[in-house]
Amino acid sequence: MREKVYDIISKKLEMDINDINDELRIADVEAWDSLTYLLILEEIEMATGKTIPIEKAAEAESVGQLVEWLEEE
Amino acid sequence: MSKIAVLSNVNMDAIVKNLQRKYEVFSPAGYGNVVEELSNAGSELNAFKPDICFIIIDASAMFDRYDRFEEGAGVITSFFGILESAMGTNTTYYINDLDFRSDVLKTDIIDNIQELYAAEWTSAFFEFSKKHNNVHMLTFSSLVKRIGSCDFYSAKMWYLGRIPFSVLGRNEIQNEIEKCIKLHEGMCVKKVLLLDLDNTLWGGICGEGKVILSDENVGLIYKDLQYVIKRMKRSGVILGIVSKNNEEDALDVLRNNQHMILEESDFAIMKINWENKDKNIREIADELNVGLSSIVFFDDSENERMLVKTMLPEVTVPDFPDKTENLPECMVNIFFEYFDKENYTLEDSKKTELYRQNKERELFKQRSISYEDYLKELKIKIYPVSAKENEERVYQLVHKTNQFNLTTKRYSRDDLHEMLNSDEYIVYTFDIKDKFGDNGITAVVIVSLSDVAEIDTFIMSCRIMGRKIEDSIIAYVENKLKINGFGVVRASYINTEKNKPVEKLYDGLGYKCIECSNGLKRYELKLCDVQKRELYAEISERED
Numbered sequence: 082m083r084e085k086v087y088d089i090i091s092k093k094l095e096m097d098i099n100d101i102n103d104e105l106r107i108a109d110v111e112a113w114d115s116l117t118y119l120l121i122l123e124e125i126e127m128a129t130g131k132t133i134p135i136e137k138a139a140e141a142e143s144v145g146q147l148v149e150w151l152e153e154e
Numbered sequence: 155m156s157k158i159a160v161l162s163n164v165n166m167d168a169i170v171k172n173l174q175r176k177y178e179v180f181s182p183a184g185y186g187n188v189v190e191e192l193s194n195a196g197s198e199l200n201a202f203k204p205d206i207c208f209i210i211i212d213a214s215a216m217f218d219r220y221d222r223f224e225e226g227a228g229v230i231t232s233f234f235g236i237l238e239s240a241m242g243t244n245t246t247y248y249i250n251d252l253d254f255r256s257d258v259l260k261t262d263i264i265d266n267i268q269e270l271y272a273a274e275w276t277s278a279f280f281e282f283s284k285k286h287n288n289v290h291m292l293t294f295s296s297l298v299k300r301i302g303s304c305d306f307y308s309a310k311m312w313y314l315g316r317i318p319f320s321v322l323g324r325n326e327i328q329n330e331i332e333k334c335i336k337l338h339e340g341m342c343v344k345k346v347l348l349l350d351l352d353n354t355l356w357g358g359i360c361g362e363g364k365v366i367l368s369d370e371n372v373g374l375i376y377k378d379l380q381y382v383i384k385r386m387k388r389s390g391v392i393l394g395i396v397s398k399n400n401e402e403d404a405l406d407v408l409r410n411n412q413h414m415i416l417e418e419s420d421f422a423i424m425k426i427n428w429e430n431k432d433k434n435i436r437e438i439a440d441e442l443n444v445g446l447s448s449i450v451f452f453d454d455s456e457n458e459r460m461l462v463k464t465m466l467p468e469v470t471v472p473d474f475p476d477k478t479e480n481l482p483e484c485m486v487n488i489f490f491e492y493f494d495k496e497n498y499t500l501e502d503s504k505k506t507e508l509y510r511q512n513k514e515r516e517l518f519k520q521r522s523i524s525y526e527d528y529l530k531e532l533k534i535k536i537y538p539v540s541a542k543e544n545e546e547r548v549y550q551l552v553h554k555t556n557q558f559n560l561t562t563k564r565y566s567r568d569d570l571h572e573m574l575n576s577d578e579y580i581v582y583t584f585d586i587k588d589k590f591g592d593n594g595i596t597a598v599v600i601v602s603l604s605d606v607a608e609i610d611t612f613i614m615s616c617r618i619m620g621r622k623i624e625d626s627i628i629a630y631v632e633n634k635l636k637i638n639g640f641g642v643v644r645a646s647y648i649n650t651e652k653n654k655p656v657e658k659l660y661d662g663l664g665y666k667c668i669e670c671s672n673g674l675k676r677y678e679l680k681l682c683d684v685q686k687r688e689l690y691a692e693i694s695e696r697e698d
Contacts, residue, residue: 108553119315
């Protein structure tokens with residue numbers, strides 16, 4: 082799950098996958114704007130077949146949260 | 155290459171981003187600014203001078219707020235009125251037909267309001283496109299129909315980002331836009347459709363005495379396919395046959411089978427023989443005097459398709475459907491993809507008739523209003539609200555606003571919290587409403603206070619850009635500072651990749667540039683000589 086999420090994020094943001102970790106905060110990545118966030122969310126949900134409830138999705142701050150929420154589903 | 159503009163009342167950024175990989179595309183900063191961009195002569199859109207302008211209207215976002223049909227109908231009238239006065243003659247416009255994302259609750263007053271809006275829109279469109287041959291319809295509802303409303307739209311994307319469409323929906327829209335661009339450039343117009351016979355125009359193999367063509371099950375599929383092809387011929391497609399058969403067997407079916415819809419005379423050329431098909435096709439191109447690139451070849455045999463693709467790469471060879479029942483639809487798609495012309499929708503008088511019957515309607519009123527009148531009509535109201543009570547939203551705006559963000563300072567939660575509780579800063583926060591509804595808290599101004607007041611941060615959400623709201627907000631802030639005894643206000647613009655739209659904001663507001671270096675511009679304004687500005691939004695201090 083975590084690898085899949087990292088993989089999608091690194092591709093969408095054109096970042097080295099080794100620079101992606103759970104602690105990475107969305108606000109700290111310049112390229113990670115709200116549109117990119119939505120496209121990442123959408124792709125993660127499709128790739129994993131899981132959905133993050135919108136209440137959580139709207140509040141995401143870090144990569145780790147996304148992974149954690151997907152694992153909860 | 156064509157210059158493309160995309161205007162919408164919803165967030166099209168994801169689609170625009172993809173299109174920008176292939177085309178020069180302009181889309182206004184912020185969304186919802188369809189009429190604003192069109193009517194504002196000084197807008198970036200008008201400076202861009204697009205060859206093709208796509209106007210994509212999300213029906214639900216535009217109409218679901220109205221309870222009375224007349225209100226929504228007025229919006230339609232004024233939309234086409236503004237378009238009429240603002241449109242450029244060198245630009246081709248594609249405007250979609252309406253599709254509603256979900257049903258509204260039916261009331262006893264009016265029970266089919268969405269259908270009425272859709273009909274009103276379409277009839278207004280056809281009236282309009284009759285007068286302007288540079289206006290065409292982008293048939294949006296058929297895109298939705300193709301994959302189904304549930305898969306086309308995404309409620310989650312809508313609520314999170316004002317993107318009504320799922321990734322599937324966005325792909326459909328993007329493909330359609332690209333198809334329209336190709337249509338416009340005349341790139342996809344093919345002239346000749348070459349058809350195989352056995353298992354293509356009819357089922358079975360005529361040489362073996364078996365022809366499936368009838369009014370029942372599988373036979374009907376082929377008959378329906380022939381109806382489609384017949385219509386294509388009527389629209390100007392040149393038909394030809396390339397088939398490996400004994401000529402007399404094939405001609406016998408063509409001439410004598412009672413279920414044949416296509417007749418021998420419908421075909422401009424026939425090559426029914428045992429030669430290789432690439433050779434036949436080359437001869438046809440010569441005999442009809444058309445280029446190989448204007449030929450589409452349709453055959454059920456994968457081998458034949460491969461051969462033609464390999465030997466004659468200029469010839470277009472569409473896939474043959476896996477399921478026989480999809481043949482007629484497949485041919486319709488081939489028509490739209492390769493033979494459609496930009497002007498069909500215009501002359502599609504039948505469609506017009508159909509929509510006309512839907513209801514009695516007022517004659518389309520021409521109403522040209524100026525951008526300024528439009529802004530006045532919007533009745534924009536700005537409500538200053540407490541920043542402290544909306545800390546989370548302020549944080550969000552500080553971190554996620556790129557375009558209308560003069561200095562792009564991304565304060566941390568802690569910093570922001572401190573600023574909100576400090577005497578050295580004032581954080582102004584605004585809730586913006588207009589007659590169409592509430593935009594929510596969408597503007598923040600942070601002013602640092604020392605000897606002089608300095609606008610440290612000025613942010614507006616892209617969804618309210620382009621309505622001169624900033625002018626009123628700045629006037630409000632200046633006024634507050636003046637009351638508090640400040641004589642001078644300073645401001646700055648720090649250039650980023652994305653905030654170009656506001657590069658000249660302070661210049662336009664009469665601020666004096668006092669320093670300009672390396673992407674940083676600093677400004678000053680003496681509050682005693684603020685020039686008179688025309689303001690379109692009203693500030694309304696709410697009593698809580």
